[in-house]
Amino acid sequence: MGVLAKPTLSCDAVVLRAFPSGETSVIASLLTRTEGFVKVVAKAARRPRSRLRPLVEPGRLVSVELSWDPARELQYLRGGSVRLDPLLTGVDLERSAFLLAALELTDRCRLNPGGEAAGGEVAGAEAMFGVCDAFIRMLSSGADAEPARLFFAFEWLLLKNHGLDPEVVACAVCGRVLDYSGDGTNLWFQPAEGGAVCHLCGGAGRPLSREALAEFRLFETGVDAGSAGRPLSRILRRELGAHLHHFLGFHLPGYRLPVALDLLRPVRRAEESSS
Incomplete structure (x- = not known):
């Protein structure tokens, strides 16, 4: 009997805030285009080479893929890409x-x-x-x-x-x-x-x-x-x-x-x- 894949959700989001969790993870609050406000955990996102690290910087517009369970308070961030970083052209x-x-x-x-x-x-x-x-x-x-x-x-x-x-x-x-x-x-x-x-x-x-x-x-x-x-x-x-x-x-x-x-x-x- 095969193992059922966990449901996923792909959507655009704005990263509102982020704070550390455990030794290397990050919890981030997102405002998504389709699901409203969503809180996610990004495992090991504080490691320098983490592919999730760029996706939890506040202020960025991102496209994200989540392990999705509406009954959970925290969703798991699986991956994605940065669509726009407003401070990329210069920080003042x-x-x-x-x-x-x-x-x-x-x-x-x-x-x-x-x-x-x-x-x-x-x-x-x-x-x-x-x-x-x-x-x-x-x-x-x-x-x-x-x-x-x-x-x-x-x-x-x-x-x-x-x-x-x-x-x-x-x-x-x-x-x-x-x-x-x-x-x-x-x-x-x-x-x-x-x-x-x-x-x-x-x-x-x-x-x-x-x-x-x-x-x-x-x-x-x-x-x-x-x-x-x-x-x-x-x-x-x-x-x-x-x-x-x-x-x-x-x-x-x-x-x-x-x-x-x-x-x-x-x-x-x-x-x-x-x-």
Whole structure:
């Protein structure tokens, strides 16, 4: 009587995080295109010549083959190939920090089963795979891309995947089309109301500048190669980050500021002291 082969699964995945297990193995958390979030064990992956080692580096897009048993919490990584390494063209602190921050948010802020996305958890994870795939490819496209803008656009799409993207076309309270007619200080951004608020309904929350509104509308329509490289001023970068941080914290369970962004604090302090 023959021995039945163990079921296998081949799929594309984003490596979200990895940590050592035992003397030489690695446990990695993957976001797959077809099965959502999957945790795998890569035997002997910490050995220098291991063929599995390149497949468990966080941030990489990989094609993997797994020994597949849906009843198991841990799947076994059997092999695969690296499709894209976003840091292959060069490692710099800013790109690395924003990449790790995006992976951290993806792993922590998962769509709950039965969530708003059609099909529940797996459908939401599939959509999130597309968001991560696009972010990593854009981050890898060249030195001209502004990493901070790509990360803010990623946060926007994370909210969108949860059905929580902010309103930035019309006032979130009265529905009046948002427009600047004065000195640029008459709009507000209020997480409790769901987005941007006109001067008649506002007065609370944080002021929303003309430039920040334009960036948010860009995030809503999609950042492309042409818009990704436009530089962000330090003031605008800080405003966008603060608005999104407070909106995410108000609406998204499990959110907190990614630890990876702490890597950028010395750089930002140096920028401020030199200006």
